[in-house]
Amino acid sequence: MKDSSNNRHALVISKDYPQANFTWILSLALAALFWWNSFPTKTDELNPFVFALFCAYMLTSIFQLFITRKMKKDLLNTGGIHKTTRRLGYFQLASLLTGNIFAAAFAFNLINKRKTPEYTFAVYTLLTQLAVIAISSVNLFKPYVSDTFLIAMASLLVIALFHLVALILTVHYVREYTAPRWMSILAVVLMATAVTGNLFALLLGWSLFMKSRRFDSSRLLKWNVMWEKITRNSTAVLGMFFILLMLTISITSRFTFDYALAVENNYSAILQAPSIVYPFGTDNFGRDVFSRIVFGARISLLVGFASTILPGLIGGFLGAIAGYYSNRIDNWIMRLLDILYSIPGILLAIAIIAAFGANTVNLIIALSVGGIPTYARTMRANVLMVSNYDFVDSAKALGASDFSILFKQVVPNSLAPMIVKSTLTIGGAVIATSSLSYLGLGVEPHIPEWGNILKVGSTYLESNSYLAIFPGLAIILLVLSFNFLGDGLRDALDPKLD
Amino acid sequence: MAYTITSLLQKSYKEAQGKTVVQVLLVLAGLPVHLVIYFIYLIRKKDQSRDTVLKDIALELSKEQLSDQWHADYVDQLSRKRTFFQENVSDKELHEVAEKLVEERKKEEITRRTVDYFNQNGIQRTTYSVYFQSLLERRHFLLCTLLPGVLMYAILLLISNPFLTYIAERLIQSVLVIVGVAILVFTILYISPFDPASNILGESATQEQIAAFNQLHGLDLPYWQQLLNALKGIATFDLGSSFAGNEDVATSIANKFPVTLTIALFSVIMAVVIAIPVGILSATRPNSFLDYSFMFIALIGLSIPNFWQGLIFILNFSIKLNWLPATYSPSNHLSMIMPIVVLGTALTASIARMMRSSLLEIIHEDYIITARAKGLSKSQMLWKHAVGNAMIPVITVIGLLFGGMLGGAAVTEKVFNIRGIGSYIVDKQFIPDIPAIMGGVVYIAITISLVNLLIDILYAFLDPRIRSKINQS
Numbered sequence: 001m002k003d004s005s006n007n008r009h010a011l012v013i014s015k016d017y018p019q020a021n022f023t024w025i026l027s028l029a030l031a032a033l034f035w036w037n038s039f040p041t042k043t044d045e046l047n048p049f050v051f052a053l054f055c056a057y058m059l060t061s062i063f064q065l066f067i068t069r070k071m072k073k074d075l076l077n078t079g080g081i082h083k084t085t086r087r088l089g090y091f092q093l094a095s096l097l098t099g100n101i102f103a104a105a106f107a108f109n110l111i112n113k114r115k116t117p118e119y120t121f122a123v124y125t126l127l128t129q130l131a132v133i134a135i136s137s138v139n140l141f142k143p144y145v146s147d148t149f150l151i152a153m154a155s156l157l158v159i160a161l162f163h164l165v166a167l168i169l170t171v172h173y174v175r176e177y178t179a180p181r182w183m184s185i186l187a188v189v190l191m192a193t194a195v196t197g198n199l200f201a202l203l204l205g206w207s208l209f210m211k212s213r214r215f216d217s218s219r220l221l222k223w224n225v226m227w228e229k230i231t232r233n234s235t236a237v238l239g240m241f242f243i244l245l246m247l248t249i250s251i252t253s254r255f256t257f258d259y260a261l262a263v264e265n266n267y268s269a270i271l272q273a274p275s276i277v278y279p280f281g282t283d284n285f286g287r288d289v290f291s292r293i294v295f296g297a298r299i300s301l302l303v304g305f306a307s308t309i310l311p312g313l314i315g316g317f318l319g320a321i322a323g324y325y326s327n328r329i330d331n332w333i334m335r336l337l338d339i340l341y342s343i344p345g346i347l348l349a350i351a352i353i354a355a356f357g358a359n360t361v362n363l364i365i366a367l368s369v370g371g372i373p374t375y376a377r378t379m380r381a382n383v384l385m386v387s388n389y390d391f392v393d394s395a396k397a398l399g400a401s402d403f404s405i406l407f408k409q410v411v412p413n414s415l416a417p418m419i420v421k422s423t424l425t426i427g428g429a430v431i432a433t434s435s436l437s438y439l440g441l442g443v444e445p446h447i448p449e450w451g452n453i454l455k456v457g458s459t460y461l462e463s464n465s466y467l468a469i470f471p472g473l474a475i476i477l478l479v480l481s482f483n484f485l486g487d488g489l490r491d492a493l494d495p496k497l498d
Numbered sequence: 499m500a501y502t503i504t505s506l507l508q509k510s511y512k513e514a515q516g517k518t519v520v521q522v523l524l525v526l527a528g529l530p531v532h533l534v535i536y537f538i539y540l541i542r543k544k545d546q547s548r549d550t551v552l553k554d555i556a557l558e559l560s561k562e563q564l565s566d567q568w569h570a571d572y573v574d575q576l577s578r579k580r581t582f583f584q585e586n587v588s589d590k591e592l593h594e595v596a597e598k599l600v601e602e603r604k605k606e607e608i609t610r611r612t613v614d615y616f617n618q619n620g621i622q623r624t625t626y627s628v629y630f631q632s633l634l635e636r637r638h639f640l641l642c643t644l645l646p647g648v649l650m651y652a653i654l655l656l657i658s659n660p661f662l663t664y665i666a667e668r669l670i671q672s673v674l675v676i677v678g679v680a681i682l683v684f685t686i687l688y689i690s691p692f693d694p695a696s697n698i699l700g701e702s703a704t705q706e707q708i709a710a711f712n713q714l715h716g717l718d719l720p721y722w723q724q725l726l727n728a729l730k731g732i733a734t735f736d737l738g739s740s741f742a743g744n745e746d747v748a749t750s751i752a753n754k755f756p757v758t759l760t761i762a763l764f765s766v767i768m769a770v771v772i773a774i775p776v777g778i779l780s781a782t783r784p785n786s787f788l789d790y791s792f793m794f795i796a797l798i799g800l801s802i803p804n805f806w807q808g809l810i811f812i813l814n815f816s817i818k819l820n821w822l823p824a825t826y827s828p829s830n831h832l833s834m835i836m837p838i839v840v841l842g843t844a845l846t847a848s849i850a851r852m853m854r855s856s857l858l859e860i861i862h863e864d865y866i867i868t869a870r871a872k873g874l875s876k877s878q879m880l881w882k883h884a885v886g887n888a889m890i891p892v893i894t895v896i897g898l899l900f901g902g903m904l905g906g907a908a909v910t911e912k913v914f915n916i917r918g919i920g921s922y923i924v925d926k927q928f929i930p931d932i933p934a935i936m937g938g939v940v941y942i943a944i945t946i947s948l949v950n951l952l953i954d955i956l957y958a959f960l961d962p963r964i965r966s967k968i969n970q971s
Contacts, residue, residue, distance in 0.1 A: 022790075338671075339678035343943050344905020347923070351683055351939050354927030355690035431803045435909045438805050439924055458809050458913075465813050472806035479801035487797070 010079040016110060017071055019234045023106040024064035030100070031057035056098040063092060064103060067110070086110055099134065101127060105238065117227035118174045118211075121204035122167040124241050125190075128198050129160040132248050136256040138290065141276050145258060152255035159193050166190055166204065177220050179211035187212060197248035200241075229492035236488020239481035246478060250298035262291035262448045271464050280470040283456050289467060292448035293474050299449045300478060303360065304430045307367035308422045314368075315375025316411070316418060322376065323383030324406045334380070337373040345370035346432060353441045363442050367432055371425065378421050382414030389413075416493040424486035427479035434475050450475050507651065508634045510658035515627055520657060528650030531643045539629050555611050564607075565600055572596035660968045664958055672947045677729065679943045680936070684728045687932045688721060694741050697929050715741060715933075728933075732940055737933045740926065747933045751919060751941055757826075758907050758918035759945070761834065765842030766900060773846045774892075777853025778885065784858060792850065799847030804906060808840045808913035825915040837914045841907060845899050852895050857888040890961055897953040901946035 011017060034054035038047045067088050074082045089110035095103035108123040109115070133156050139145050166186060173180050191205035207227075210220060231237050266286030274281045280289040322333040340348070349366035356362045386392070387410050395405045436442035437451025438458075445452055450471045457468030514520045525532055559565075573596045580587050633639045644651070656662045695711040696703060703711075712718045715738065716727055731737040737747040776796075780789040815836065816824035823833040860866065861884055869879045908920030919938050926934040957964050 021787075335671075335674075336678070338675050339682055342675050342901070342947055343679055343683070343939065344901050344946070346902075346908065347905040347939050347942060350908065350923060350927060351686055351935060354930040354935055355686045355692070357692070427801060431801075434803055435805055435906075438803075439909060439912060441924070441927070454806060454809070458805075461809060461813055462817050465817075468806070468809050468813070472803065472810070475803055475806065476798070476801050479803075480798060483797050483801055 007076050007079045011072065011075045014071075014075055014081075015232055016081065016106075017068070017075060019106050019109060020064065020068040020071055022234060023102050024061050024068055026102050027057050027061035027064055027095075027100060031061055053098065056095075057100060060092070060095040060098065060100050060103050064106070067092065081110075081113070086113065096127075096130070101131065101241070102238070105234070105241075109234075112171060115231075116170075116174055116176060117224055117231060118170050118179075118204055118207050119167075120227070120231045120237065121200050121207060122163070122170045124237065124244075125198060125200040125204050126160065126163045126167050128200055128241060128245050128248055129156065129163050129196075131245050132156060132196070132198075132252055133160060135249060135294070136252065138279055139256060139258070142258070142261065142288075143277070146256065148255040149258075152252065156196070156252065156256075159196065162189070162193065163201065170204070170208070174208065174211065176224065177211065177217060178214070179208055181212055183208050183212040195251075197244070197251035199244050199247065226492060230488055233488040233491060235484045236492075239484030239488065242477060242481040243485065246297045246301060246481075249294055250301055253294050253298070257291050257294055259291075259295065261288045262295045263287065263446065271460065273464075274466055281464065281466050283453070283467055284460065287448075289453065289470060292453050293450065293471055295448045296450045296453060296471065296474070297478070299360070299443055299447065300430050300433060300475070303364055303367070303433045303443075304426045304482075306364045307371065307429045307433075308426045310364065310368040311371030312375050312418060312422050315372040316379045318372070319376035319379030320383050320406055320411050320414075323380035324387055324402070324410060330380075333376070337376050340369065341373035341377075343370070345428075346435065349432065349436060350439075350441060353436070358436075358441050358444065360443050360447075363433065363436060367429055371429075374425070375418065375421065378417055379411075379414065382417055383410055386410050386414045420486060420490045420493055423482060423489055427482035427486070430475065430479050430482070434471075504635055504637060504640060506658050507640070507654050508631055510654045511627075511631055511634060514654070514657060520653075524650055524653055527653050528643075528647040531647040531650065535630060535633065536626060539626055542629075551615060552608065552612060555608050555615065559604065559607060559611075565604060568600045568603055569596055572599050661958060664968050665955055668951055668954055672951050676940070676944050676947055680729055680732055680940050681725065683936050683939050684725055684932075687930060687936060688724065690930060692930055694929050694932065698742055715739075728936060731933070732937070737937045740934045741929055741931045742926075747937050750922065750934070751937050754917060754919045754922050755941070757828070757916055758904065758911070758920060761837050761841060761910075761916070761918070762900065762903055762907060764834070764838045765845060765903060766896065768838060768842045769846040769849050770896070773849035774853055774889075776850045777892075778857060778880075780850070780854040781857035781861065781888075782880065789854075793854070796847040796850045799843045800851075802843060804840055804844070804909045805913050807843060808836065808910060811836045811840060812913075833914075837910055837916060840913070841903060841910045844906075845896075845903055848899055849892060849896060852892050853888065856891050857884060860884045860888045890957070893953060894957075897950045900949055904942050904946060 031054055034050050034057060038051040038054055067085065070085045070088070071081055074080065074085055089107040092103055092107035092110070095107070104127060105123070108127075109120075112119055133153070136153060136156065139149060169183070169186065173183065187205040187208035189205075190201050190208065194202035194205065207223065210223065264287070266282070269278070269282050269286040271284055272278055272282045272286075278288050278290065280293065282288055283292070318333050318337065322330040343351075345367070348370045349363070352366035352369065353362055356365075383406075392405060392409055395409050400408075433442055434449070434451030434454065437449050438455050440455070442451055443449040445455075453471040454468055457464075457466075457471065460467050511524075514524060573592065576587075576592050576596055579585070580592065640651075656666055693708075694715075695708040695717070699707055699711060709718070716724060719727070728737075731748075735748045735752075737751075739745060740747050740750070776792050780792045783789050811822075812824045815822045822836055823830055826833045826837060866879060866883060869883050870876075874882070904920075906920075907918060908924050910916070911918040911921040912924060919942065923935055923938040926938070958968060959965070
């Protein structure tokens with residue numbers, strides 16, 4: 001009796017089991033989506049390509065359900081997952097061919113019992129690289145490709161191979177706190193491959209570097225614990241994966257995608273439905289919507305990050321000063337910021353853009369100004385809390401000046417909530433960017449930006465609805481990823497939950 | 499009754515003495531009363547017992563012949579100083595300085611002894627504020643000065659009650675914030691590099707036409723004059739006419755506000771009705787399938803841009819299924835449904851998440867364990883102790899998000915072609931039509947401030963923690 005209750009507990013605390021459930025449900029939902037779309041409403045013919053996708057996802061989902069059942073049985077009987085069940089993960093890896101990232105991520109997780117943060121990094125490094133190659137290879141069906149396409153694709157493939165090697169080496173040699181010394185070379189090369197935007201490689205490289213160079217064990221412990229907490233939350237890692245994928249795409253698209261296809265008019269291909277040449281169709285000027293969405297990621301990420309970092313710095317600085325210095329300064333700063341706080345962000349942005357005109361720089365400024373008070377409040381609350389700690393008193397006793405105490409001791413220790421806050425607000429900034437562009441108040445209309453693409457799409461809603469659907473999906477996915485990551489970071493960094 | 503009022507006034511006047519701001523306010527509010535009373539006080543002060551006491555003490559001092567002794571001491575000190583620094587000072591000057599020092603010391607000694615004397619005999623030193631306090635005790639004084647001093651008495655009554663003080667402070671704060679918002683928005687529009695005159699009149703406009711336009715709308719005035727006019731306009735609901743179309747801005751805003759407000763209000767109601775039960779269900783079954791699904795849906799709701807959701811709704815419910823009209827018309831109530839749902843989605847999602855986390859936090863508090871330990875059933879515990887407390891932060895969040903919703907209404911209004919305040923501002927920004935944008939933004943900010951003010955005041959009455967905090971301060 002006691003044994004079975006123990007095993008029930010094992011089921012509850014297992015990290016793999018909830019992810020298994022999550023994966024089959026999501027695969028099933030995607031399969032349903034493809035089923036729905038395999039019969040276009042106008043013609044009653046079956047769309048063979050979408051139907052094939054449906055079959056593949058359905059199969060994955062059924063197989064995933066089978067694995068999940070088996071895991072549950074193993075956990076209830078023995079309290080652990082059986083080796084043969086873990087072997088099934090190798091078969092599930094095949095779902096990678098259909099682009100089912102969720103199933104693939106689960107399979108990688110299932111195969112390896114002993115999961116170091118490096119293993120997770122290595123898996124996602126490889127997945128990101130493969131996804132970038134898959135997305136870029138869509139260009140193969142285009143009438144022409146950019147001049148650098150072949151070289152870029154070749155180097156991406158080489159890097160992907162290298163990442164695969166890194167993954168295998170990580171599985172074999174990296175332990176919880178140690179890694180062989182020769183791995184520091186591998187680590188440096190890995191960090192260098194992060195120039196493609198694949199920051200998972202940077203994380204993996206840095207992590208390996210710390211372990212192979214035998215860094216201080218308390219530092220390693222902290223690093224391990226933090227990343228274990230974050231990677232335990234599978235949705236947070238998937239969110240991070242999608243964000244970094246977008247980042248990598250927006251960097252590599254410079255070489256693998258042809259900008260002309262996204263911005264130059266092509267009157268021989270106006271308003272074409274999605275096909276293999278134009279995966280998301282073409283718009284009213286014959287521009288390829290897929291390329292436009294890919295290039296739009298760049299703007300969304302740029303504006304999102306800029307309009308988060310800028311108010312984060314200004315608001316953080318003001319909040320730190322308000323929280324640390326006298327009541328009078330505090331009152332002045334916070335009352336003045338109350339004025340900014342009482343105007344809704346979008347309205348303030350509209351007013352600023354009305355005054356200075358619609359372009360990307362003004363958009364960033366407009367969105368930043370509205371964000372200052374939120375960050376100031378967050379920072380102030382943390383500084384108020386942290387400046388009561390003992391280490392601040394001891395710094396004072398050592399004769400440090402107020403300014404150096406504030407920025408060397410207090411602020412670094414109150415950054416965690418700021419990071420969480422900013423991750424959660426980047427999503428809002430991305431939405432605000434596209435909303436303002438949709439109103440004609442954001443990015444200039446000729447630049448491919450998701451809001452601009454949607455604006456065109458909204459006029460063809462009745463006849464060519466795909467023009468409005470795909471950019472919207474891109475926005476939702478990116479914002480959802482930021483929200484998932486933010487939630488995961490909050491759970492991992494929030495001291496209240498410790 | 500009169501007695502209690504006088505004592506109340508007296509008490510709050512006494513308490514006000516520590517706070518400079520309040521004191522200044524009191525003097526300003528009751529200026530006529532204070533002037534007269536201060537005059538009377540000065541006259542009456544002359545024949546107060548204090549003067550006689552002072553004289554007595556001075557006499558006593560001269561009898562003790564302390565001044566000669568002090569004089570000798572000072573001369574000694576000064577001459578040492580002179581020799582040490584090798585200064586060139588004559589004896590006569592030295593004596594004069596010593597004399598001065600003695601006089602100063604005498605005065606100090608007298609005041610010190612007087613204070614001692616009064617303290618010993620338990621007599622309060624009569625100052626103006628003490629004198630005024632003693633007057634406040636008298637009923638007929640109150641009746642006489644009621645008319646000129648009514649403002650001051652109102653302030654006194656106000657600060658005698660911590661709740662009223664809190665409300666008044668909050669009100670003043672809101673007014674200051676609103677003035678700040680008006681100044682900020684006006685300044686942003688003022689420093690705009692665009693020229694409305696040439697935008698409206700076109701490229702071919704002559705210099706005279708532009709000058710006439712600027713004069714008509716007061717754009718040739720200096721900054722301060724324009725700012726003052728704008729503030730006055732906002733306070734009196736008279737913002738003049740818009741640059742383009744020559745319509746009265748205040749009237750157009752008044753015409754467009756109700757639609758926006760109605761839709762926003764219904765959205766809030768929808769959000770509360772859906773989100774609170776969802777949040778409670780999720781929090782009572784944490785980490786269950788239901789919880790995960792609800793929170794997943796909520797996160798998706800947070801991540802959908804309003805305009806895209808609107809477009810997808812139009813595509814599905816208007817174009818494909820033909821259930822609801824695609825654009826808003828005031829006569830058709832069905833056309834309200836989609837805008838309300840679209841505008842309320844993000845709010846619903848946030849409230850549901852907030853409710854869940856707030857309730858989860860409360861459920862783990864000690865007093866809930868106590869409630870369970872004393873034998874309450876789970877539902878009793880939930881409804882009597884947990885939900886009410888969990889609602890407190892949620893209502894604050896609703897108030898804050900309401901503002902964001904009014905701001906975001908512009909996008910939804912554009913999608914559904916609603917002629918609300920949001921789309922009005924967006925339409926006017928291309929010129930830029932300064933009075934229209936300014937009026938729209940500031941009146942929305944005022945609405946938001948009022949809503950938040952109302953919520954804060956409600957809290958002061960409902961939340962016992964805030965109540966006790968107010969009473970303590």
